[in-house]
Structure formats: structure tokens, C-alpha cells
Amino acid sequence: MNFNTKLEEILKSDPRFVDRDGDLLKSEVIDKAWKIDRQLIGLLLDNGQIKAKFFDEIKGHWVFNINTFIDYVQDKNFYASSYTKFRNKIGLTIDGKFLKERGEVALVWPYKDCVLEGGQTKEEEKRKEIFFNEVLAQDEIDRLLDPKVLTNFKRYTINGEEKVTELKRDKDGTIRENLIIKGNNLLALHSLKEQFRGKIKLIYIDPPYNTGRDGFNYNDNFNRSSWLSFIKNRLEVCNDLLAYNGAIFIQISDVEQAYLKILCDEVFREENFVQQIIWKKRNGPPNDKIIGSVHEYILVYAKDYYHVDFNLRERTKDQTDRYSNPDHHPKGPWTPGDLMANVKGGRYVKSLYYPIENPRTGVKHYPSSNGNWRFNQNDMQKLINTNEISFGENDQGRPKLKRFLRDVKKGVTYSTIWDKTPFSHVGTKEIQQLFNNFNLFDTPKPEGLIKEIIEFGSSENDFILDFFGGSGTTAAVSHKMKRKWIIVEQMDYIDPILVERIKKVIGIKIKKGDRLIDELDFDHGGISKFVKWAGGGDFIYCELMKYNEAFIERIRDAVDTKGLLIIWEDMKARSFLNYSVDIQRMDENIAGFRELSLAKQKEVLLDILNKNQLYVNLSEIDDQDFKVSDEDKQLNKLFYKG
Numbered sequence: 001m002n003f004n005t006k007l008e009e010i011l012k013s014d015p016r017f018v019d020r021d022g023d024l025l026k027s028e029v030i031d032k033a034w035k036i037d038r039q040l041i042g043l044l045l046d047n048g049q050i051k052a053k054f055f056d057e058i059k060g061h062w063v064f065n066i067n068t069f070i071d072y073v074q075d076k077n078f079y080a081s082s083y084t085k086f087r088n089k090i091g092l093t094i095d096g097k098f099l100k101e102r103g104e105v106a107l108v109w110p111y112k113d114c115v116l117e118g119g120q121t122k123e124e125e126k127r128k129e130i131f132f133n134e135v136l137a138q139d140e141i142d143r144l145l146d147p148k149v150l151t152n153f154k155r156y157t158i159n160g161e162e163k164v165t166e167l168k169r170d171k172d173g174t175i176r177e178n179l180i181i182k183g184n185n186l187l188a189l190h191s192l193k194e195q196f197r198g199k200i201k202l203i204y205i206d207p208p209y210n211t212g213r214d215g216f217n218y219n220d221n222f223n224r225s226s227w228l229s230f231i232k233n234r235l236e237v238c239n240d241l242l243a244y245n246g247a248i249f250i251q252i253s254d255v256e257q258a259y260l261k262i263l264c265d266e267v268f269r270e271e272n273f274v275q276q277i278i279w280k281k282r283n284g285p286p287n288d289k290i291i292g293s294v295h296e297y298i299l300v301y302a303k304d305y306y307h308v309d310f311n312l313r314e315r316t317k318d319q320t321d322r323y324s325n326p327d328h329h330p331k332g333p334w335t336p337g338d339l340m341a342n343v344k345g346g347r348y349v350k351s352l353y354y355p356i357e358n359p360r361t362g363v364k365h366y367p368s369s370n371g372n373w374r375f376n377q378n379d380m381q382k383l384i385n386t387n388e389i390s391f392g393e394n395d396q397g398r399p400k401l402k403r404f405l406r407d408v409k410k411g412v413t414y415s416t417i418w419d420k421t422p423f424s425h426v427g428t429k430e431i432q433q434l435f436n437n438f439n440l441f442d443t444p445k446p447e448g449l450i451k452e453i454i455e456f457g458s459s460e461n462d463f464i465l466d467f468f469g470g471s472g473t474t475a476a477v478s479h480k481m482k483r484k485w486i487i488v489e490q491m492d493y494i495d496p497i498l499v500e501r502i503k504k505v506i507g508i509k510i511k512k513g514d515r516l517i518d519e520l521d522f523d524h525g526g527i528s529k530f531v532k533w534a535g536g537g538d539f540i541y542c543e544l545m546k547y548n549e550a551f552i553e554r555i556r557d558a559v560d561t562k563g564l565l566i567i568w569e570d571m572k573a574r575s576f577l578n579y580s581v582d583i584q585r586m587d588e589n590i591a592g593f594r595e596l597s598l599a600k601q602k603e604v605l606l607d608i609l610n611k612n613q614l615y616v617n618l619s620e621i622d623d624q625d626f627k628v629s630d631e632d633k634q635l636n637k638l639f640y641k642g
Contacts, residue, residue: 041064053072146619152541156503159509178479209252235263243303248300253296275416281294462484463483467488471501472501480505567605
């Protein structure tokens with residue numbers, strides 16, 4: 001048995017280093033080597049030949065030579081799985097070298113300068129995200145992010161589904177439609193960029209939390225580096241889309257909150273950080289934790305801190321009731337406020353240190369020790385003359401400034417702790433009641449929480465964007481609050497959940513009993529009662545036109561080799577393959593392809609698809625190969641303004 005075979009056998013004896021097909025996981029071996037894994041070290045020390053190769057003896061002690069071991073394992077001549085061997089046979093080469101041998105190409109590069117497309121279409125999928133850094137030239141990366149052709153346009157109104165024949169625009173030429181777009185959110189955002197650059201007042205997203213376990217139906221299992229790449233790519237587009245006075249609200253748990261904050265400081269600039277909101281999502285802690293979390297975070301960043309436009313929270317009845325008018329003052333209700341100045345260090349100012357005399361009792365009051373009044377003596381006397389200083393009940397108290405309700409701001413400032421909004425389980429109940437289904441969607445956000453965010457950061461007719469559309473809470477609340485909205489979602493539940501939910505919000509005309517006039521049946525749940533929602537409005541649904549993405553979905557759905565070979569024949573005829581693929585050599589090695597497991601066969605076919613052509617680029621709308629209909633061409637012309 002040669003050295004390579006012996007090392008392979010020893011490493012494969014540890015189940016941590018073997019995949020389901022029996023292939024050695026070199027990346028796992030390398031990871032454990034860097035961590036000086038005791039179990040791995042023990043395996044290597046058990047064989048004298050291997051011990052002599054990777055360990056140095058120093059004064060009777062054996063010292064692991066990590067670099068020598070890792071270099072050896074990484075070498076292409078050490079171990080090639082059946083999948084790797086097959087890939088090497090089908091011509092994935094450039095200038096005679098295999099892709100992995102070329103330093104300028106990295107198939108998987110989950111770091112800052114990587115573009116991560118990502119996404120999935122079925123809620124039961126937990127697929128690995130697709131990383132893009134196999135593109136060699138910058139113009140090819142730009143092509144990946146070019147605007148895409150939109151298709152399958154539909155308008156939904158109270159009369160049901162209608163054809164789209166026009167797109168409403170305002171006097172400045174901006175589209176004034178509510179939009180649901182199905183497709184990869186990164187590519188959809190870039191398709192929106194030219195039409196909505198600087199037009200979005202508020203962006204709210206509830207992205208994957210990277211917990212590995214939460215129910216949000218995106219792959220939530222990224223490692224941190226790739227998760228940050230995934231988020232960064234999308235936030236950079238957000239910065240282009242935000243209006244000069246707009247803001248973005250990003251919901252996150254404590255798993256990635258600290259890292260997300262630093263990333264946002266870089267993308268939006270640290271000086272545009274507004275605040276971090278703590279949302280109390282449950283009433284009590286879970287019992288299976290040492291310290292149970294009852295909150296999540298919402299990071300708030302402005303496009304420009306000095307121009308951002310936020311609203312005040314409406315005063316509650318309790319807050320308004322603090323004001324009264326017992327002395328029938330002509331300025332109306334008031335509440336007593338402090339007359340003392342906030343002076344650092346307790347230093348007093350001579351002009352602000354004097355006695356205030358109660359005009360009715362003659363009692364004189366001085367400032368607190370080492371303090372000052374807020375006003376000089378002349379201004380204070382004017383306030384006394386206009387009865388704007390209170391001396392308490394029966395004139396027995398110290399002087400207080402009357403703060404009149406009419407003079408204060410029209411609302412109150414928002415705090416960083418939101419513990420008066422609905423808990424997370426309310427969102428689940430809202431979906432259950434709307435669809436009469438108790439297992440339809442995991443962890444939807446409650447409408448009351450989104451209402452607070454939208455009230456805080458926008459006004460009627462402003463545009464709201466959410467590109468992790470989920471169950472459609474942002475769209476539902478925005479619509480009820482008379483905002484314009486854009487939602488992006490890739491999952492297949494977009495039709496049975498998100499679209500259906502907004503159709504219910506708009507309502508549908510129905511006949512009730514023997515009444516002659518149709519009535520509108522609409523969603524009465526969530527915030528409907530609080531905002532006096534009565535139904536109405538409309539929205540447009542459309543999709544990014546798939547190309548290679550359609551092949552990806554077919555490959556993932558295939559159940560056997562026969563089905564994959566049929567797909568391969570279609571790929572040869574109609575898909576865009578990586579230019580490094582030799583089709584003839586692939587066909588010559590079909591026997592080897594059949595010997596791979598079904599999972600590895602799928603990896604091969606996915607590997608050779610050109611990821612720059614997942615969707616049809618707008619620039620290729622007239623290409624006969626894509627079969628874009630005349631109707632879609634006209635609607636794309638309307639959308640992209642020609």
C-alpha cells in the first residue's frame with residue numbers, strides 16, 4: 001500500500017472526514033488540522049510512516065508540522081474524489097489547466113469581494129447558496145447584475161386578475177405602482193435600481209439570521225463570512241435606492257447583530273447610524289436556556305443623518321391626560337416643568353441666580369444649591385406677569401414653568417425599547433386567521449410591529465421596499481397605511497401566501513345574500529381596525545424571466561440519472577454553459593457520469609451552467625433564443641422607459 005493510499009485510509013477511518021458517498025472531505029481534514037484536533041493528531045501518530053512524514057522530533061517530543069501536512073492534503077495529487085475525477089475529464093479547463101489550478105479563479109469565495117447570488121424556490125429546500133467569483137473580468141460581473149427581462153405581468157384589483165396594459169407614473173416619471181417581483185432578490189434589486197434610484201423612503205428587511213435553526217424559509221445556514229457577503233451585496237444596492245431623507249430598518253437576532261452593525265457602518269457610513277431598537281418579541285424567556293432571549297434588534301441607518309425625515313410617535317391618552325387647565329389659562333392645558341438650568345459642574349451664573357417672588361404670597365424662592373434658573377430676571381418676570389409660572393396647589397409650592405400642550409411637539413420621541421408592540425406569536429395568529437391554516441408559515445412578523453416602523457419612517461404615498469418578502473406582512477401593512485410598496489421574493493410560496501394575502505387586503509367584490517349591490521370582502525385582521533382599513537387599491541405581479549435558473553430548478557427536482565441525462569440533452573441545445581466545458585468530452589464520459597451518485601451527478605450539471613445567465617438580460621430581449629413575447633417586450637419597454 002503506497003503512502004497516499006495509507007493516509008487516505010487512516011483519514012477515512014474518522015467518520016467526520018467522509019461524506020455520504022464515501023469521499024474524503026479534505027476541507028474538514030484541513031480545518032481540524034488548523035485546530036490541532038486531538039483525534040486527528042492521534043490517528044496520524046498511530047502510523048510510523050505517517051508520523052515520520054508530518055512530525056518532527058524535538059528532545060524526545062513529537063511536534064506536528066501543520067504546514068507540511070496541510071500542503072500535502074491540499075495537493076491535487078493526494079486525493080481526488082470520484083466527482084473531482086469526473087469533472088477533470090469533461091474539460092473544465094482554461095489554457096490546459098484545471099480551474100482549481102488557476103490562482104485567478106475561485107469557485108467558492110465567500111468573502112468581501114465576492115458576489116453571492118443565493119436563494120431557493122421551495123420552502124422545504126435548505127440548499128447551499130451559489131457563490132460567484134468564477135467570473136474573470138469586471139465586465140462579466142457587471143453582466144451578472146444587468147437589468148433583467150420581466151415577464152408574467154398581472155394586475156390584481158377588487159375585480160380580480162387583469163391584464164397589465166399600462167404603468168402609472170407621477171409627473172416626474174417615477175412608476176407609481178405597488179409591485180411584487182418574483183426572483184432572486186439581488187438581481188431584482190439591480191433591475192429596480194435605474195427606475196427607483198433615490199426614490200425609496202423606507203427599506204425594511206428581515207433577512208436570514210444565520211442561526212442554523214430558525215424557520216425563515218431561506219437557507220439560514222451560512223457561515224459568517226458568506227452570510228456577511230450575502231448581506232453586503234444587497235445593502236450596497238439599498239444605498240443607491242434610498243431617498244436622501246430615507247432610512248433602512250434591518251431586523252436581526254443577537255447571533256449576527258454585532259457583525260451586522262460593523263458591516264452597516266461600512267456600507268452606510270458610521271455617521272449615518274441612527275439607533276438600535278430593541279423589540280420585545282415574547283413575554284417570558286424560554287426554559288431551555290441559561291439566559292432566555294426575549295428580544296430582537298432592529299438596526300436603523302439613514303441615507304444621510306442630517307436630512308433623514310422621521311415622525312414622532314402619536315401621544316397616548318395617558319400622555320395627553322397629564323395636561324390640564326385648572327386655572328383656565330388662555331393658552332389651554334399645561335403641565336408643570338422644571339425651571340432649573342442644566343449647568344455642568346454645579347457652577348452658578350450670577351445673572352441667573354436671584355429670588356423669584358410669589359406675587360400672591362410674597363414668599364421668595366431661590367435656585368437649588370449651586371444652581372441657576374433657566375431664564376434671566378427680566379424674562380422670568382414676563383412669565384410671571386403672563387401667569388406662565390405655577391407655584392403649586394394653593395400657591396404653596398416652588399415655582400414651575402407651565403409647559404403648554406399647544407407648544408410641545410405634535411408627538412413624542414420614539415424610544416430604543418419597543419415593549420408595547422405585539423409579540424412574535426401574534427404574527428403567526430394573523431396568518432392562521434387569514435388562511436385558516438395553522439402550519440402555513442413560520443415566524444411571520446406581526447402587523448403591529450411593522451406599523452410602528454412605517455409610522456416612524458414614512459408618510460402616505462412614500463415608497464416602502466422589502467426584498468425578503470416572506471409572508472407579505474410589509475406589503476399588507478404598507479397597503480393599509482396608504483404607502484406605495486415594492487416586494488421581492490424568490491420562494492414558491494409567493495403565490496399561495498404572499499400574493500393571496502395582498503389580494504385579501506385589497507378585497508374582492510362579492511354579492512351577499514339577495515342584495516343588489518356588490519360588497520367588498522377584505523382583510524379585517526391585523527392593523528385594519530386601527531387604521532380604519534376598508535379595502536381597495538391594486539398591485540402588479542411580475543417575475544424575472546428565467547433562463548439557466550430554470551435548468552437549476554429542473555436539476556434539483558430530478559429523481560434519477562435518466563431524468564438528469566434528459567436535462568443534459570436540453571442543456572446542450574438551449575442553456576448557457578461555462579465556456580470551459582468541452583461538450584464532446586462530457587458525452588464521451590457519460591459512462592463515468594452514470595457511476596457517480598445522484599447528488600454528485602447534480603453537482604456536475606450545476607457546475608457547468610453559466611451563472612451569469614440565470615435570468616434573461618434586458619439587453620438580450622430581442623434575441624430569438626429567449627422567445628420573449630411581444631406583450632412582454634412592450635411591458636418591459638414601459639417599465640424601463642424604453
